[in-house]
Amino acid sequence: MSFYADKQTLEDLNILGKYKPGSIFSLFNKVQTMGAGNMLSSMFQHPLTCPVAINERTAIFQYFGEQSLSLPFDQQLLSIMEGYLHNKNKGNLLLSGFAVARKYVLSESVRDEAYPDLLSGIKATQSVIESCMVLITRMTRPVAGDAYSEEFHRVENLLKDLSAAGLNTRNTRRLSLFRAIRLDYLLRHQLHASLSTLLQLIYHLDVCIAVSAVARSRGLCYPRALTKEKNFMRASQLKHLQVEHAIGNPVSFYSGNNVMFLTGANMAGKSTLMKAFGTSVYLAHMGFPIDAEEMVFSVKDGIYSSINVPDSLSQGLSHFYAEVLRVKTVAQGVSSGKDLYVIFDELFKGTNVKDAYDATLQVTEAFANYQNCFFIISTHIIEVGEALKQCSGTTRFVFLPTKMVGTIPSYTYQLQEGITEDRQGMIIIENEGILNMLNNELKPINND
16 A cells, blocks of 8 residues: 555645656656656655565665666667567567568668668667676675665576577677577567566666665665554654755654644744655655654654645635635544644634634644644644643644844744744834835825
């Protein structure tokens, strides 16, 4: 089963999108081949929920991170090979030979390109095989049972089999017709399955090299996955991958402390912290590196966020009602017994303060009872936090402070224990001179 995140959550956290500015996918999309790009996309769309599988993938990335490797061929060469192998040769050697001979005659008589394309495919395939042999000799041989040992031996044995099949890459600049017929039948009939497997292994190599290179260049860490039953999550110096010079913060959850109640002024960094948490949890379930000093986590069934909930004019939904429906969706998932990570940024900001206070308090109290789920809930209504202190023993209260330098606010972006007392809204309004602008008396109009 795949770790679940719905469309709203993926949008909130900016996870997917090859060409989407600032997406997490674009950060890791440094692969060299189209097949690897498709494989990477599949990994992003299907995070894992098995801690063993997650830790195995993580260990493979770490294995590649300890080496400095690059693919010894480019996308164009692989594309030629892929196109050549796409149409499997289903006939026997005699029929295959007639087909190749016919292409040869047409190329000589009417300059048809089918035969030159066939030769390009043969040579590209041979070149890729030879380059793979060079790459495997550069790789550190993993000990049996270690990360990538199984895949390494698959690649190695496959290349040995291909080499033993007589794929001599020397003297192929001018292939004779007979040699072309023999090689074409060998590659697209007898060895077609092996070469298709080799392509998949190359794509996987490409992904591993690309992801590990990103982790190495940015100093990222690899999270360690635990079973659901542990019901635990701890990260130190957690940062958002796409924020330059980010400030790290500690985040932790367990059964007796499953709600983080977050307060702080606008621009203090609440949304960024929650997005850093959400993206890290998502990547951790993929076995990918994150921007933190350390992270240990229990796998869960999925993640929901409510950060940028849009209204819908087409459906006649107000912003508040859209928020209510979002909370209902999460409540259905939580009450059904699923183990979830949940992020709520400014619950019920689309209604009046009194209703927002009551709703935030009661909903937070109700969610806190589901100790198999972990919640981050932020609000500007700090009075809710004071009320929660009296009734919720599983809630941790933290805030992001604002420091005033004269009348100018500054932000540390570092979590502190407690509930904020910062109320700088009017100071910021006054700093912008809005009230003076509006209260300034109109000067008499000079009609002269």
